[in-house]
Amino acid sequence: MADTFNRVKELIVEHLDVKPEEVTLEAGIKDDLGADSLDVVDLILNLEQEFDLDQIEEEDSEKIVTVGDIVTYIEKQKQEQK
């Protein structure tokens, strides 16, 4: 969990040009980290690649609001892949 969070954090810092300390589990990707709708899509594409995930469905990606939502989603996918 902590490892996933750190990797997600790194990705967000790089893609959204924010400070590491701003990226908390509770932080809203759009509201707190200033992402626009295309940043979110771009971030999802990069998560798929970085974590070797299957394509994230539209309805799942719509539910991703906070950094914590991303971590939870990835953890769940990893469980299912096992």
Added chain:
Amino acid sequence: MRSVGIIGVGAYVPEKKLTNYDLEKMVETNDEWIVSRTGIKERRIAAKEEAASDLAVKASKRALKQAGITADQLDLIIVATVTPDMVFPATACLVQNQLGATKAATFDLSAACTGFIYGITTATQFIKTGVYQHALVIGVDCLSRIVDWEDRNTCILFGDGAGAAVLGPVEDGYGLLSFDLGGNGEGGDLLKVEAGGSRLPASELTVANKQHMIAMNGREVFKFAVRVMSKSTQKALDHAGLEKEDIDFFIPHQANIRIIESAMKRFGLPREKVVVNIDKYGNMSSASIPVALNEAIEQERIKKGDTLVLCGFGGGLTWGSTVIKWSMDQVE
């Protein structure tokens, strides 16, 4: 089989510019929002009396001049478009007539924004086998005619224009080295104009429902485009036995700067190798790639021996990439 390449390029865009500031007066939007979401600052709009064939003919005359051949030497004309002058005859026939290319076979090709890639790949096969000597391929679209000017999500994106290429035999080892073409009808609903064909013929209802206008799921098209660009480019490079480091210029379909940036980051190609002109023209569908190619040639960026990758994606869904070893000397 002999080598086939592009021996002349030409482009034409309508005179009328529509800026983001003009759009601010038409729909709820602003320049800053459009630039940050799309990279587009202005686009061209065809005059009332101008149709696809008019734009195509102007671009074609320039391409023929650069190729140093006359229209009667053409064996084939392919027009890639989703906005033909009319349902039939084909726009290619109208262009043939205007140019006086009496010997040429003529057909239109429907592959949306990938149309030009499908077109040059198709034309190449006829020349490679020795059946034909010269082909003219035109990417032309007047999307302003099928855009919903009340939909701020789509009307900001598109523009009108035409780009043409003459293909013919070239020096051995030059020209089109490889291609990758693809389609996936499962994604057909993501980007479409659904009425006006045999499924939903034009009626008062289809007009009222705006079914003759472009409908798009932007978010899903974005994802499709980013994924497919790197995949398709890699496939075409593999066929040519080349690596991404061998690419001198990458000319992508100009749909959205954010798609281009995201795909290039994913693929690992530096920005200076990517030809971008979306700020001036927006998305011109099948015309985007040849107009960008023409601009890069005019700016003397491309020289003989350079390795180019042209990569398109769009409605259908369709996609395609070609690797070209450039065979033309720089134009004076």
